[in-house]
Amino acid sequence: MxxxxxxxxxxxxxxxxxxxxxxxxxxxxxxxxxxxxxxxxxxxxxxxxxxxxxxxxxxxxxxxxxxxxxxxxxxxxxxxxxxxxxxxxxxxxxxxxxxxxxxxxxxFLQPPDEVFDSNWPANAQKDVLQPYYAIAKQVLGARPIPQNNEPRRKIIRTELFQNFAKADGHDSKLLDINVFFGNDFDNPTPIGVQEKNRYGAVQTSCVYCAECDVxxxxxxxxxxxxxxxxxxxxxxxxxxxxxxxxxxxxxxxxxxxxxxxxxxxxxxxxxxxxxxxxxxxxxxxxxxxxxxxxxxxxxxxxxxxxxxxxxxxxxxxxxxxxxxxNGDFLSFVIEGDKPADPNYGPVITQGTDYNLFKNFDRSKAFILEDAS
Ligand SMILES: Cc1cc2nc3c(=O)[nH]c(=O)nc-3n(C[C@H](O)[C@H](O)[C@H](O)COP(=O)(O)OP(=O)(O)OC[C@H]3O[C@@H](n4cnc5c(N)ncnc54)[C@H](O)[C@@H]3O)c2cc1C
Ligand code: SF4
CATH class of the missing domain: 3.50.50.60 (FAD/NAD(P)-binding domain)
Structure with missing residues (x-):
């Protein structure tokens, strides 16, 4: 049967x-x-x-x-x-x-090569996974926040983190985030305007409301x-x-x-x-x-x-x-010198590298991110 x-x-x-x-x-x-x-x-x-x-x-x-x-x-x-x-x-x-x-x-962050040590199975090594990271990145539309002179795209907290990193002798860069700013990477759709994404679902160009986690x-x-x-x-x-x-x-x-x-x-x-x-x-x-x-x-x-x-x-x-x-620690800075306007913009925008991607050192590697 x-x-x-x-x-x-x-x-x-x-x-x-x-x-x-x-x-x-x-x-x-x-x-x-x-x-x-x-x-x-x-x-x-x-x-x-x-x-x-x-x-x-x-x-x-x-x-x-x-x-x-x-x-x-x-x-x-x-x-x-x-x-x-x-x-x-x-x-x-x-x-x-x-x-x-x-x-x-x-x-959307790819782990550094050093993370994939011999404890990982052969079919989950970085070189095997690399093509799939690339596909997932494309489908999820990972990209940094758009950079142009439009005043509404300025996120103060991002700048503060970048300034802090520089003063501390570290590299800070904008991170790839899976947020919709329109289908054209170089010419973002105006804030709040809707269009279909390339899969046919209607999305709104990010309105910087900082509510990503709810x-x-x-x-x-x-x-x-x-x-x-x-x-x-x-x-x-x-x-x-x-x-x-x-x-x-x-x-x-x-x-x-x-x-x-x-x-x-x-x-x-x-x-x-x-x-x-x-x-x-x-x-x-x-x-x-x-x-x-x-x-x-x-x-x-x-x-x-x-x-x-x-x-x-x-x-x-x-x-x-x-x-x-996961390895996240959450902390708050109070009484900073300048207002950080934390309730504006996608929840995370940048990352500052501490021995994770450059000068890898397992004992003290982390990445410092902002949060709204
Ligand atoms: C606040 C927060 C922020 C994060 N930020 C990031 C980030 O910026 N970048 C990043 O890479 N990762 C981030 N993560 C981690 C990331 O979200 C998880 O690693 C990821 O979602 C795990 O995917 P998953 O498919 O394994 O499981 P999940 O995404 O947890 O999906 C499992 C699904 O199974 C369903 N389910 C469970 N049991 C049953 C059942 N018995 N029957 C039917 N359905 C069931 C659940 O409802 C759920 O929808 C974050 C997580 C949190 C909570
Ligand atoms: S900032 Fe607001 S509009 Fe933009 S992705 Fe986050 S929740 Fe959505």
Missing amino acids: SIQYDYEAIVIGSGFGGSINTCRLSKKWPGQVLLLERGKRYPMGSFARSPHDMARNFWNLPQEKRDMPDKLQGEECHGLFDIRNFDHMDAVISAGLGGGSLIYANV GCNTHSKNTLDLNYLHVAEHRYQAHIHTQVLAQKIVPIDASGQDNPAMNGEFGYRVYWQDLKDAHKECSALTRRVVVSAGTLGTNELLMRCRDLHKTLPNISQQLGRHFSG
Whole structure:
């Protein structure tokens, strides 16, 4: 009996990993790829701003027992920010179509060669990855903030950081950021004017409102829903389901039945809950699964499959070990000599190199960035 597959591939999670995979796989199998994302879609203008809406802009499913303020305990919210608290680490991650791209700080930075030491697998060395960095940079539209004499494009904090770097004997340069300033690199579209990007999604030339980390309401950030996912959905007919929570992955046997003893050669059944429909359980058969639910979501889902449902019993015991948060430290300068006007311009604009790209020294390498 031949198995009737619903999809060639099911992708779980729509951040950077999930979006690129959805795009590539749906190009190969148009109309036969399903993307499952637990968060909401965010059309232009839909990100929360009022105190009332902001207070509920968190991810909270009562059964997941997040540490929430008292008045939100027990209230189900499908908001943008998922705050996780662990013994030695707290994390802020995103839930929404586009994953972390909806709240990240837009910076497109390639690691220096020295980062890729012998601990990295051969297929993840810099020379192997280089062509893909180039493609991602192009699709995400990474570029520095436009430099011209238009007064509204002047960002005081950028200049202050550059002056500070110079005085401190370091190099500061404008960073590539994934922000839309129009399709013509050399002649930016006037601030606030809308046009279609080269994938067909409408974007607004950045209005310098400095709200990049709480969701860009003018769609000026080049978030994944406006490029990779837009192409996947509109050109290659990928099926995108939002507010659905992947729950379980089970290998199937030659007759299409769930069978945890199988190794995936016949594919899988993926189970999810539809959060828009009273957590109704749904499932589909697929030849392959991409688990791209972010560091925490991926580990959590696979651990459940290994230890709770026992549907993927052979996953390594190393799962969930030896990872860290990213290396960011956030600090504030108060009582500076000059006003920095921090509430103007994309969140990060420049970087000052401290032994990361020049004179690499692992013991003290970092990059100093501004933030609005
Ligand atoms: C405030 C902030 C600023 C940052 N700034 C930068 C920056 O400037 N430059 C940079 O390179 N990086 C930055 N990062 C880091 C970057 O955003 C992440 O590294 C990146 O988003 C990780 O991509 P990912 O695909 O692994 O996962 P994510 O982007 O986290 O996507 C995972 C997706 O899976 C979904 N999901 C999880 N579990 C399930 C489930 N069970 N079912 C269905 N869906 C599920 C989640 O809702 C999410 O949408 C920043 C991060 C933050 C939080
Ligand atoms: S500054 Fe950030 S939030 Fe504001 S329009 Fe530009 S990209 Fe969007």
